[in-house]
Amino acid sequence: MSFTGSFSHRQKSSDNNDSQASQEQNQSIVENHSFRDHDAETFAQPQPEPILADSQDLYSSQIGSDDDTTNSHAATHLREHLQVSGSSMRERFSTFGWISRQDQQRSFAALTPETSPRRQPHSQDDAPIVQNDTATNNDSWQTQPTLPWCPPWNAPSPGGTQQAPIFTDVSFHASQATTIDEDPMDLPPCNGSPTLSQQALHDIADRLFAHRTFGPPKPEPVGQPSVWADARMDLCETLHYFRSYQSACHSTGGFVRGFMFDKVAHPRDYIDSNVVIARAGGGQVKDKDSGEMKASGDQVEGTTSQNLKNCMSHYNPVVIITGIDNPHMPSQPPHQYCVLDYFKPTHTWVEKSGNSKIVRYRFEKLNARKDSWWRPIDVEDPVELGSFSPPFIKSCGTCARESLQIYLNGWMCLQPTCGLFWLILPSSPDSPRGSEPFEPDEASLVYDPRFLKVHTPWPNDDHEYPLTSNDAMLSSHAVPGEDTSEAFIRGAVCPLCGRCNSRISWTGWECPCGWTKTPPHTLIPALSLREPLWPLTHNYTPSRDTHSPLVKVFVSFAHNYRINRYSLPGISGFIIHMVANRTVVSEPGGPDAMFEELQRVDIGLRRRMIENRQLKGGTYTRNFLVNYGMPYKFIAATASHSFPPSSHPITAARSRLSWAARYLLSHPPSTPPSPSSDDDAMSTSTTSTSFHPSFALREFEEKEFNEVLALGYFESQRVSYHDDGELGLGPTIATISLGAPGTMRIRLKAKHHLGVSKAGVYTDAVPLPGCCKFEERMARVDELRDLRATVSSGQYRNRLKQLPKELDLKTSGNASDALTMKLGHGDIIIMHGVEMQKYYEHSVDHSGKLRFALTCRYIDPDSLCESEKPRYPVEPDNEGYDGAAWTLEDEQEGSL
Numbered sequence: 001m002s003f004t005g006s007f008s009h010r011q012k013s014s015d016n017n018d019s020q021a022s023q024e025q026n027q028s029i030v031e032n033h034s035f036r037d038h039d040a041e042t043f044a045q046p047q048p049e050p051i052l053a054d055s056q057d058l059y060s061s062q063i064g065s066d067d068d069t070t071n072s073h074a075a076t077h078l079r080e081h082l083q084v085s086g087s088s089m090r091e092r093f094s095t096f097g098w099i100s101r102q103d104q105q106r107s108f109a110a111l112t113p114e115t116s117p118r119r120q121p122h123s124q125d126d127a128p129i130v131q132n133d134t135a136t137n138n139d140s141w142q143t144q145p146t147l148p149w150c151p152p153w154n155a156p157s158p159g160g161t162q163q164a165p166i167f168t169d170v171s172f173h174a175s176q177a178t179t180i181d182e183d184p185m186d187l188p189p190c191n192g193s194p195t196l197s198q199q200a201l202h203d204i205a206d207r208l209f210a211h212r213t214f215g216p217p218k219p220e221p222v223g224q225p226s227v228w229a230d231a232r233m234d235l236c237e238t239l240h241y242f243r244s245y246q247s248a249c250h251s252t253g254g255f256v257r258g259f260m261f262d263k264v265a266h267p268r269d270y271i272d273s274n275v276v277i278a279r280a281g282g283g284q285v286k287d288k289d290s291g292e293m294k295a296s297g298d299q300v301e302g303t304t305s306q307n308l309k310n311c312m313s314h315y316n317p318v319v320i321i322t323g324i325d326n327p328h329m330p331s332q333p334p335h336q337y338c339v340l341d342y343f344k345p346t347h348t349w350v351e352k353s354g355n356s357k358i359v360r361y362r363f364e365k366l367n368a369r370k371d372s373w374w375r376p377i378d379v380e381d382p383v384e385l386g387s388f389s390p391p392f393i394k395s396c397g398t399c400a401r402e403s404l405q406i407y408l409n410g411w412m413c414l415q416p417t418c419g420l421f422w423l424i425l426p427s428s429p430d431s432p433r434g435s436e437p438f439e440p441d442e443a444s445l446v447y448d449p450r451f452l453k454v455h456t457p458w459p460n461d462d463h464e465y466p467l468t469s470n471d472a473m474l475s476s477h478a479v480p481g482e483d484t485s486e487a488f489i490r491g492a493v494c495p496l497c498g499r500c501n502s503r504i505s506w507t508g509w510e511c512p513c514g515w516t517k518t519p520p521h522t523l524i525p526a527l528s529l530r531e532p533l534w535p536l537t538h539n540y541t542p543s544r545d546t547h548s549p550l551v552k553v554f555v556s557f558a559h560n561y562r563i564n565r566y567s568l569p570g571i572s573g574f575i576i577h578m579v580a581n582r583t584v585v586s587e588p589g590g591p592d593a594m595f596e597e598l599q600r601v602d603i604g605l606r607r608r609m610i611e612n613r614q615l616k617g618g619t620y621t622r623n624f625l626v627n628y629g630m631p632y633k634f635i636a637a638t639a640s641h642s643f644p645p646s647s648h649p650i651t652a653a654r655s656r657l658s659w660a661a662r663y664l665l666s667h668p669p670s671t672p673p674s675p676s677s678d679d680d681a682m683s684t685s686t687t688s689t690s691f692h693p694s695f696a697l698r699e700f701e702e703k704e705f706n707e708v709l710a711l712g713y714f715e716s717q718r719v720s721y722h723d724d725g726e727l728g729l730g731p732t733i734a735t736i737s738l739g740a741p742g743t744m745r746i747r748l749k750a751k752h753h754l755g756v757s758k759a760g761v762y763t764d765a766v767p768l769p770g771c772c773k774f775e776e777r778m779a780r781v782d783e784l785r786d787l788r789a790t791v792s793s794g795q796y797r798n799r800l801k802q803l804p805k806e807l808d809l810k811t812s813g814n815a816s817d818a819l820t821m822k823l824g825h826g827d828i829i830i831m832h833g834v835e836m837q838k839y840y841e842h843s844v845d846h847s848g849k850l851r852f853a854l855t856c857r858y859i860d861p862d863s864l865c866e867s868e869k870p871r872y873p874v875e876p877d878n879e880g881y882d883g884a885a886w887t888l889e890d891e892q893e894g895s896l
């Protein structure tokens with residue numbers, strides 16, 4: 001079993017005589033660990049005795065052994081600051097390596113510092129402080145970043161056989177001669193590796209860094225990534241382990257899944273074939289002078305660190321992706337985003353950089369036996385993982401916590417709350433820096449190879465985890481809606497070239513290399529849209545809309561439609577929801593037929609690119625769309641086509657919607673609003689709510705619908721809040737909803753709701769009832785009108801910038817929905833009025849596998865520039881649909 005195997009390797013040590021017994025003992029502990037993770041009794045078990053080199057020598061060589069008769073000033077000084085265990089490294093490793101992992105899991109369950117007594121600093125005479133004390137990591141788990149567990153130092157190199165490190169050609173580089181601690185720091189042989197002197201360690205560090213190029217140009221990589229992307233959206237839509245559009249880390253459910261390391265890197269970041277060291281993302285701002293990203297303040301261990309620690313304690317590997325601009329890549333990434341591989345997070349700790357604390361992570365490639373595609377061509381790794389003796393570890397005399405030595409410059413306490421944090425303790429009073437602890441010169445820091453190249457075996461590090469996802473699989477028998485389910489809107493990794501491809505086309509995936517995949521569509525029958533709990537009958541359909549008390553509703557019933565007409569507070573114009581009944585949806589050529597036909601014919605639906613300066617490669621719409629008739633230039637690069645011949649869902653929709661608009665514009669409500677409407681609220685209205693049907697009808701007839709925008713939505717696709725208020729559009733917009741039930745939400749735009757724009761400028765439009773600070777803002781209307789007429793535009797704008805503070809306006813947040821309409825299959829929405837689009841915005845989502853929305857507008861041809869004008873004739877509606885021709889047997893036309 002690999003689990004056992006990987007741990008039994010650890011028994012190899014300088015003391016082979018004990019290996020058998022220890023192995024058995026350790027084996028039982030491993031099993032305890034694995035089956036009794038949360039069992040506190042486990043902690044009382046006799047501790048295993050991994051056979052490790054006794055490092056007392058190390059301690060002695062640094063600060064003088066206990067029987068050091070010279071008892072130098074340095075040793076005395078250091079004893080004041082530092083308590084190092086009198087126990088052997090063997091005991092320390094035993095504690096740190098085996099128990100702390102259990103400890104972490106226990107503390108993960110408890111997560112309360114109170115449950116884990118904090119260890120007090122010991123006096124020099126105290127018993128050894130490094131012992132089987134599980135408290136250290138218990139509270140550090142929650143609040144104190146520590147090295148979460150000690151990697152198993154004695155692990156063999158991943159290649160299986162132990163290899164002596166390559167450091168025969170010893171040459172000490174002046175550039176690295178900043179090491180303060182000039183003591184030999186010799187370690188006894190470990191894993192067959194020879195004793196390492198300080199100088200040898202520097203030499204190894206030299207070799208490790210010899211091939212680092214911060215290019216360009218960088219050397220070519222030895223291989224090619226098996227998964228890559230040109231655009232962030234392709235990446236995030238395709239990979240299950242990286243769905244973060246803005247940040248460097250993607251976590252779900254308390255676990256990190258993937259990291260992306262790109263241009264914004266820290267100078268001490270490090271990448272070789274098997275190890276990645278990176279700074280935690282976030283907390284950086286652009287320096288005004290240099291333009292470089294700099295820490296904006298102290299970084300504290302936050303959710304990402306916690307999630308990463310969860311990965312460590314559960315052996316969840318994470319995927320690391322590099323951006324093309326990552327300066328620390330040892331070779332030139334061939335694409336904008338390249339997936340490296342699965343990595344084990346092994347350490348997280350805190351350092352200082354400039355004046356700020358930063359959080360850092362170390363990762364090791366999960367399967368270090370595999371070659372890494374990003375290894376530079378013709379460059380072998382100078383050092384294999386696990387080649388060296390273990391990293392040096394000490395307890396701090398001030399905080400009593402253990403920290404590993406990360407840099408050769410000297411050991412530092414890495415507990416950010418400790419007084420000795422990030423200070424090197426000089427080893428001798430004659431040190432050029434004196435006897436006081438001092439901060440290292442950042443530029444001189446050199447990684448300790450024992451830390452850099454430590455090997456951390458995991459029980460699952462020989463497992464192959466997938467870098468591609470195979471979710472978009474169809475069952476062997478046809479299942480309606482399966483090929484429009486959420487999995488099918490995710491991107492696909494091209495099996496030929498590894499490119500991540502978002503699903504752009506309605507019909508399937510396309511890769512620029514020529515590969516395509518077109519899943520067959522199984523028709524979703526219109527009959528399957530019927531909702532058992534809301535039976536559709538030939539009578540008028542009940543309403544499921546909800547609205548705020550400020551919204552007035554007028555209800556009428558005509559031509560098989562329930563007609564819910566809504567007046568929104570303070571504006572002229574209205575929204576009408578025509579709720580279809582069974583007679584409507586099942587008409588020949590009606591909604592049922594249109595829905596099925598739209599599944600049979602390819603009308604050219606595609607997701608369209610939207611420019612997004614924040615995101616490399618732009619973004620795509622979250623639905624598929626295509627335009628017919630007059631080009632609708634506002635949705636980026638939407639292809640426009642001439643109207644198809646009649647008996648097509650597009651032309652049928654335009655004809656039906658023209659009829660509906662004409663009917664509604666000529667039939668204003670003849671009844672008062674329904675009793676629940678709040679008339680008092682409406683009386684505060686500041687703009688006209690009057691509606692003149694003859695004018696509206698005349699205007700509509702002059703500006704008949706000359707455009708249909710078809711939107712197609714797979715499962716979970718939607719259109720988020722937007723308005724349809726572009727210049728050149730007629731005042732009436734009509735949509736027919738086909739397929740899965742949708743929800744349309746209407747709310748006041750944020751700048752009208754809050755009274756302040758994103759740029760912090762006061763919104764001087766007349767406030768609408770229900771908005772924030774309505775009365776206070778109303779009181780400013782006259783003042784601002786007068787001011788505008790008397791001062792320069794600059795002065796006026798300055799005043800607008802002052803007002804948000806003066807009125808104590810909130811600068812963020814959204815209005816709650818004023819109106820929510822449940823759009824059934826065949827329902828029609830008509831929005832009328834310029835103010836509707838100026839003040840309000842709408843969004844639509846749905847709760848099924850497939851939905852279409854066909855929306856008609858009038859687009860003034862004169863609003864299009866020459867290059868935007870259609871090259872085809874845009875004919876008027878010639879189908880002449882008449883909804884009044886379809887009558888119910890028992891229809892009672894008229895308002896109720």
Ligand SMILES: O=C(O)CCC(=O)C(=O)O
Nearest residue numbers: 711719724735844853855
């Ligand atoms: O019903 C829909 O899906 C939304 C249509 C829409 O909002 C639009 O076309 O602007």
